[in-house]
Structures are given as structure tokens and as C-alpha cells.
Amino acid sequence: MPAVFVHGNPESAAIWDPLFTHLERTDVVALSPPGFGAPAADAFEATSDAYLDWLIEAVSGIEGPVDLVGHDWGGGHVMRLAMTHPEMIRSWVTDIAGCMDPDYVWHDMAQVWQTPGAGEQAVQAMVAAPVEQRVAQFQSLGMSADVAQQVARANDATMARCIIALYRSAAQPAMANWGKNLARAAARPGLVIIPTADHYTGGEVLARRSAGRAGAEVAVLDGLGHWWMCEDPVRGASVLNAFFARVRTT
Secondary structure, eight states: OOEEEEOOTTOOGGGGHHHHTTOSOOOEEEEOOTTSSSOOOTTOOOSHHHHHHHHHHHHHTSSSSEEEEEOTHHHHHHHHHHHHOGGGEEEEEESOGGGGSTTOOOOHHHHHHTSTTHHHHHHHHHHHSOHHHHHHHHHHTTOOHHHHHHHHHHOSHHHHHHHHHHHHHTTTTHHHHHHTTGGGGGGSOEEEEEETTOOSSOHHHHHHHHHHHTTOEEEEETTOOTTHHHHOHHHHHHHHHHHHHHHHTO
16 A cells, blocks of 8 residues: 655656655655656646546556545645545545635636736746756755756646646636535545645635545644645654554554
């Protein structure tokens, strides 16, 4: 029963590397969604539904059931699987539960990506920026130099296309509508991680509300931001180690 980690946007699986060194288990698998550090066929639609189908297929190929962990959009894909196919997993973890609350409002950058014209310009600017500039930006957000280098080099035209399609497929009321099924995720043990300095995912109030509807535990990472697994991998791993230990005994 491996722990399967799924990252989000605009990242690669390198974000998990610091955390993995502090986990008490070694049966871990890092999955990269198509276009985000992994190839994406031209025919891949890159909508949220397409990523849900991708994750279902990927998890089906892993001997399980698995402990599924998601960050950012990876957390969104994890939640959608937990709500639609809980029988495929033993447990789930997400750090963007607040995005499933009906009062969630997409952050400013997401709204730019969701706007025709402006979104295309924004992702083109991201891809065109020198790698060194992207590295510096990611480091300023809490990533180590090594992780920032790997993530920055994953920012390419394919990722840009996938960002646009994914965020436009999830424009409200899509997220709120998916969140109506949160109670179905209660079929399996869940953990909602809340980094209090994460300004992208709706804040602690919405996250706790979603956790309650999903019957999930809550772990608050006070003072940490969106990339908590890079900022403080020891604390992040400690939360996961404790959750995995509880899941194994239930």
C-alpha cells in the first residue's frame, strides 16, 4: 500500500524531494500530471475531468489501495478521486480543501489565466522569462535552490497550454459544484493540511468547513505558506507520518 504523491501547478515532482527524506516510510510514488513535469499529448484536453481520468488510470496501475496525497491542483485531483472512487484508496490528504467550499473565490492569478487573451499572455510571459528569474521567484516562495531549479526548468509551452485549459475548466461555479460531493470522501480517512500563510486556497475557515463536510482530520501548519513541504519538510513529514500511522491501525 504505497503513498502516492501528486503535485500541482506550476511545478514538478521535485517539490516532494525534501519531504521524502523525512518520511518514516519508503514506499512512496510521485506522480506528475501530464504537462506538469511529464509529457502531455497534443490530444490531451488538460481539463479537470481529463486529469481525474488520468489519476484514476494511474492509481489503477499501482497495487493498492493507496494512501493518496495531493498538493495544489494535485490536491484537487486527489479530492475529486476521493469523492468519486473512494474504493480505490485507503486514505487521502489534500492542502486545498478550502477551494471546494461554495464561498471560495479564485485567487488573482487564476482569474487572469481564466480570462481569454490575458491568460495566454501571462503563461507566455512565464515561459519566456529566463530560467534564472524563475528560479529566484520560486526560491522567494520557500523552495530550495535545487528544487527551484528543477521546477523552473519544467515551465514550458506544454505546461502553459495545460494551465490555461485546467483553470478555465474549473472557473466557478465548477469548484463549488464538485464540492457538493465532499461528504462522499468521508468513506475513507482523510486529512486536510492547512498552511496558515497560504493565500491561494481560501484560508483556514473555508478549509475547516470543507474538512468537516468530508469527515477529515485537520492539521494546521502555522506560519507556513503554499509550498510548506519545501519551507519546513520536517514539520510537513511529521504531520504525514502521524496520519499514516493512524491509518495503518484503523
